Amino acid sequence: MAALLLIPPLAALVFGLAAAFVRSTAVARLSGVSTSAVVLAAGIALLALGKVPELGGGLLRADALSAFMLAVVGAVGLTSTWGGLGPRDHGAASAPTTGQRRYAALVCVFLGAMSVAVSTDNLGVLWVAVEATTIATAFLVGHQGTRRSLEAAWKYVVLGSVGVAIALLGVVLLYAASRSAGEATLSWVALASGELQLDPGLTKVAAGLAVLGFATKAGLAPMHSWLPDAHSQAPAPVSGLMSGVLLAVAFYAILRIQAIADMVLGPSLMRGLLLTAGLLSLAVAAALILRQRDYKRMLAYSSIEHMGLLAVGAAIGGPFAVAAVLLHVLGHGLAKATLFVVAGRILATEGSTRIEDVRALLARHPRMAVPYIAGMAALLGFPPFSLFFSEVGIVMAGWRAGLGWAMGLTLALLLVLFAGLARASAAMVLGAPVSDAAPRHPMHPGHGSPEGPMTPLVLALAVTAVAGFLSVPLGTVLLRAAAVLGS
Amino acid sequence: MTTAILATQLLALTTGVLLVTSVLLVWQRSLASAVRVLAVQGGALALLVVAIGLTEGDAELFVVAVVVLALKAIAIPLVLARAIRSSGVEREDKPLLNPTAGLVIVALLTTLAYLVSTPIVAATGGTGAGEAGPAAFSAPVGLTMVLVGFLLLTTRRRALSQVVGFLVLDNGIATVGFLTAAGVPLVVELGVSLDVLLVALILAVLSGRMGALIGQDPVSMMTELRD
Amino acid sequence: MNGVAGGLVAQLLLAVLAVVVAVTTTGHRRNLLAGTACAALAAAGAVTGGLALAGRQGAVEVPTTLPFSPLVLSPDRLGGLFILVAGVVGVAASVYAIGYVHGASASRSQWSALAVFLLGMQLVPAAGDAITFLLAWELMAAASTVLVLADQTRSPAAREAALWYAIMTHLSMVAILAGFAVLAGQTGGTGFRVLANADPTSPAVSVAFGLLVLGFASKAGLVPLHVWLPRAHPEAPSHASALMSAVMVKMGVYGALLVALRLLPGGPTWWAVLLMGLGGASALYGILQAAVATDIKRLLAYSTSENVGLMFLALGTALLLRGYHVPGAASVALISCLLFVVNHAAFKATLFLGAGAILHATGERDLDRLGGLVHRMPWTGASFGVAAMGAAALPVTGAFVAEWALLQALIHGVRPGDQVVAVTVPLALAVIALTAGLALLTFVKAYGIAFLARPRSDAAAGAHEVPTTMRVAMGAGAIAVVALGVVPGPVAAVLARSLGIAGAQPIGLAGLELTGMGALLDPLSLTILGLLIGAPALLYVVVLARRHPREVAAPGWGCGGIRVSPRMQYTATSYAEPLMRVFDDALQPTRDVEVTTVADSRYMAARVEYRQRVDDVVEVRAYAPLVAAANRLADRARGIQNGSIHRYLAFSFAALVVVLLAVVR
């Protein structure tokens, strides 16, 4: 029972080590996929069991929210890693190169870190795990070894670590607050329970800093700057993982902190911070997508947009809004992972990430264009995809919470974003195939392959499509998870 | 009794050193000496832990002190020194902020730190060292270090001096931790230290690669990724 | 599960079936099977609508993940009417499509999109709560966008049109969502029954009304939100444009009716005036543009925006008069609104199908290159002609009845001494009158230039009549146009019942009597009287015809010139030229004359070239600057992300300082 908690990190460890030291292509290819599968299974199992197992005095603990996040990590991970697999014959049949092995191992570590982050009760451990994701992904971002990827990695590590360091400061101060309240603890349950009489002044500072820190990792403006670079330079599956879940995991941390702060201070502080960050993120995303010239960056900015939307939803608070936010996390994760995988294949065929270099995909490569269109439709909130419901839900909840002005602003920005994304996508997908179908740019190494399995993409999109209509079991799960946050 | 006095003395001394070293780093230009200063700061931090250990009478903290010493006063400075030697850049010439302005800003940041610390001190003052001890009262020092570290990061052109800035920031956080809460639980402390070490390593490695790939002054050359 | 619910479920299943068929089959078989499936889907819709219109209750509930009230499909009478319209037009369009589609427009995606489009349009009026409404709305929007893109590989115009359309339709979606959200915030529910509890006098609800009208107006193609219409309709395949124009824009009208009558009855006067203003502006601007248009589908598109304008005008009038307690006239205005809806659906669908037939036969959309088709395409010519009469609101078509009813409402809605009425009603009348006059010119032009006289191009000269399925669809449409006009009494009575109001009842031979204002119109009797009086003269003419048969002579009078080439005929452009001059300021056409003189004398012109283009003034003046400004802003915003890590760190640092200051306070 409680052992379930150990399975994801252990699996990550085992497969990671295997990928690192077993000189076998199969292992290098499948380690990430298997890890994700295990994480997904564990998450679903925990949800099904419906109890709250605990291990090592809360070092590992999974309530409904954790279990849900675990499942999301697994699902998105599966989509990205499985979809990222090139055809078998592609990679040399001989033993994998050091680079390939390191890549595979780091992916496992990355997944493991994320699953620890969502399945711990100890804020300290949570912080360590989040920082660990930075460390793991640093080399993944820099994987290409090109000047651009190095630049992205540097910016990512510096900005990311600094931000997360600020979060550590917040956590430390929370610890101090608990200590001065009599019982020194980092246990979220204890802190959020409200039994400790945390000092409001100190908690205010602590929560503010912690949220600011984790917001950096969640890609909320104005700390978002690292995100477009990192996401555009990382290999497609990694981009999918980072954009799909890493941001969400960081956001999960924010939700936890918010619960504590609201318990001690009432909702005003967090609402203010999150609303500001959310609207700012939406604005930045809108401004930079409108004339975007690089489709991977476009997808990255769209992640900023959706994180902003989540922040707005969290700012609204209440079970309805939080349920919508969690549903949005799931939908966005799957859709975005799909899109990044497709983007990787497009890059592999066209040899360029410039939008103007990609033309007439629908006519030339329907197997890329169709999933791209479907994913983009999901991202733009067309029914039946679940993002439609979550966006509508957030807006409705916002107006009910008396945040009409913010919702109006949000909708206006969403319209601009729609225009930008639609324009760019139309430019890439539509049109007549030009005479020279050959890529205008020489293929870079390590771009992955234009071919790849369709199944994961179809599955991900199908789940996104039906996720809006599952009052049971998904609906109840969401409500349970929202209840965990005391809202 | 004597230990208590010793502890308070030690506290005063170490916090003073921490503050001074941070200011020095802003004023400092030579990377090599910056790293030396950083090592000193690490040592001071270790001493601080010892001091708090004395006041708290908590054996665990001495272990932590050793860890801190090993990590912040020895390991990381060594890594940095090696990186500097290999990169062949030894001066932070033309930083984005001339030292005078930098120092003025430091002054401002310090006041901000003291401003911010009031609730912290108010809340934790009782628990620093038995009575409303000096520990919590010197919490602002930690915050100042955090802000100064951030300032260094923002205004330094050299990759490695940015690393230095990051480490100062991290020291600052640790300081705050120790002063206000006698440090976080050991497990977490170890995890944090490990992370910091790794980050420092990664940054060192990356800066090395960049130096090889881009050449002198890579950080401000890195504007290829833009909209 | 009763009839209505069964019908709704059947629609869902048939839609799935249609998509499956469209995806699995190939070639001509696909057209036949998918077309049949779509027709069946539409027929199911028509039946469901009919039942709902007859007052049958029935509901289908769908669960959702989020704790909304579950999605409810439960059409009321009014919804039933719109479902019925959608279904009937859908059947015609599907049958037509079997013979019409080819190449790109016969692809899997196109047929699937058609099915989804039909489903969406038939579900929107069935929605019982805001979420369902939006869901169906988006299905409709997405599918129609795909349809507009049918020809995207070959025509850049189609791509541009689709983009405009997608953005404008998303604007409408966003506005509607916001509007419903405001109401939900007020009432704490999403079901229409709950939303109806909102207090219309509160300012928040006025905001909601504004948002909802914005959304529905942009879907209905009202000026100034019409810009997508003249782009999307011409580019879509004709059966799709027929559906979009005849049914989809009506969903905007349905939305307006839903808001004005069911959700927020009894709002302030300015709501009514707003609707009248929007409607009047679109009616005038739309018909003006239509009158000078030369692309036949563009012409029809603009005329759609005119007719929808009239519908909103009627609705606004009804609200206004209701507000001034003139229930009789108000009901008549409402009835005329619905009469416009039904009749416009009939004649506009037929016209678009006819335009499609012309396109199919000649490959031309440009009136200036058509002519003489009445000889080569008698069926199309007849259907198009009848429908054109309807569009021109001539007796004995239904549109005439609608216009007549609206005018009667205006006459009897007089409230002496009240300023608002004293200003708005005469203006409304003037607008309707001018619109009617220009519509007359527009459709005389459309029919006369396209079908009469001599062909202006080889394509027109080599035209052929279209396949049976297309002729059947068009013929049915033409019959509907006349039938609705000949028996207005029962029709109006049904419409009145769908709104639950009195004010119209059959009289004489299926004539229409507007109870309470002593006005009656019996087209059948009128026709009979006309025949009765005309009979002797007709007899005499026939006798003469037997005595002196006609004989064909050389081409017509050319001032003594013998060879009169077809290029000397009036074209659509020249036909509208006088009007263009009159309304020069409103239309602002761009003209350029190019004279190339012979080498040795600059007084002797070798050739003179005259080009004239009419851009949409609203688009040029309002939208272009907006887009440009947005782009400029976006370009400037790039500075945020200029690649300098120091700047990025500065952002974070600033954020840190701000947060610190914020938390200390």
Added chain:
Amino acid sequence: MNAAETAATLLVLLLQVTVMTALAPVVAGITRQARARVEGRAGAGVFQPWRDLRKLVTKRPIHAAGTSWVTRVGPFMLLASSFLIAALIPLVSAAPLPLVPDDLFVVVSVLLLGTVALALLGLDAGSAFGGMGSSRHMMIAALVEPTVLMAVYALSIPVGSSTLSLIVANRRDDPASIASPAGVLGVVALAVVVLAETGRLPVDNPSTHLELTMVHEAMILETSARDLAQVELGSWLRLTVLLGLVGNLVVPWGVATDATPAAVAIGIVAIVVKIGILAAVLGAAEVGLAKLRLFRVPELLAGSFVLAFLAVAASYLVA
């Protein structure tokens, strides 16, 4: 209203149509004759149009190549529409049929049927002038429409109904309303519209022979023989009937209210006299008028529209 009365009314209507049909060419003749006399010519006599018609129907119709059903049916459509108007408008008697009230909106729309028939006729031959005339004709018709309806509206407000017979009856019973600003303005506007609709000066010159100035004539360039006869008769009938309408609105006395022979006889005499006088006045007046440039016509119509609008406004204020 029982069957007998209905039959009687129907009879009266048929009589009215016959009278008007007989009168129409004469009206044309009167206008020409009056004009001739004013210009100091002898003139061809008021019955010349009748003789023209008789000659036309005995001729053999010739039509241009490539014409369609419009050329065959169009003329009769025009004629029939004129007949219908002649039946609808209360000229001899103001007792309408039960199911076909003389609703002004209906009258206008029937009028438009004729207009459209003529316009299509002009287009059908495919000659340059036909199209030109048709285009101008339709533009004028389009711009006339608002004035017509506005005038109708102005006249109907005091009565609260758009039924002509009621309007006429109302004006007869309450002569004050004739002189009322609303009444006067409305009638004047209507008069201008009638000129435009029937193609008289200053809008169109019925006696021009220069193609480029033609409107009505240009459309019928290609029609001949009995087709021409129908078109001409139809147009004249229009003119006659509309003049009669104006006459009855200005001088609403003498109109029969029931189907008794005496009343009908009086009605016939009265209307003939009214129309005759108006025709003569029209013919004489046209001498002093020059045809407006086509692009000045809108100004004229706008002017009459303003009159009608003022009439409406006035009726709001006084009513």
